[in-house]
């Protein structure tokens with residue numbers, strides 16, 4: 273099924289039933305006119321993952337594209353940036369183009385991002401969207417390297433009622449520094465970096481004011497595994513259940529990268545993960561920008577959410 277945008281010269285085609293659309297014939301290196309921006313925003317809200325094919329962008333153009341959707345986040349650790357503080361270097365290759373060993377912290381971070389998560393949930397107001405640009409991608413015959421997405425709106429809707437009830441009052445601790453619990457080889461943050469990103473908690477069930485307070489799951493498995501009111505062991509066990517649950521194929525789409533793909537996704541309603549590949553054998557270079565969130569995380573006890581659910 274292909275949806276041609278009349279007279280615009282580009283097409284938006286759904287990738288799967290559960291999420292994703294491919295946009296072909298649109299040069300995102302140029303600023304969008306108002307109609308195009310509105311169309312892309314609508315497609316983002318509907319499909320959650322947009323893949324713009326065949327883009328040729330420098331860092332300035334990537335920032336210019338991204339800021340059409342909101343202000344950009346800066347990254348918590350300065351040494352991950354390339355040129356611009358808003359542009360994150362996601363690669364197993366360093367800035368000089370040298371292939372990094374598997375134990376390099378940059379590569380370890382990527383391995384950690386193989387766990388389901390949503391970006392910058394360690395912030396009080398987490399990210400709206402992340403954008404990745406494929407500069408060097410794995411050859412067709414290589415295994416892994418995809419970015420996996422799981423739809424948290426669909427996952428919540430399909431939960432058994434007893435699990436919906438169990439999750440409803442829960443909050444998770446989100447902490448950037450706690451990545452080191454899972455990956456102890458990552459160097460500690462400086463005192464200044466830690467002070468700038470203290471742990472925060474967010475409801476495990478998130479409601480979405482822009483979707484009539486529809487509910488989704490909202491958790492991460494790549495930082496702290498603490499759930500408020502539970503022992504750490506109980507929190508870990510609940511995370512294990514949630515990870516297995518959201519990994520079911522009916523909620524997921526795995527994006528196989530083509531060179532020059534620009535992929536943007538909705539961190540509010542999706543989890544994502546980097547699928548592991550042979551880090552020693554293959555090079556993979558992506559650039560990332562992150563669009564700041566525009567709303568705090570609201571849980572199911574928020575008054576408007578209760579009213580929308582028919583409760584007082």
Ligand SMILES: [Fe+2]
Pocket residue numbers: 385389390391544
């Ligand atoms: Fe991520």
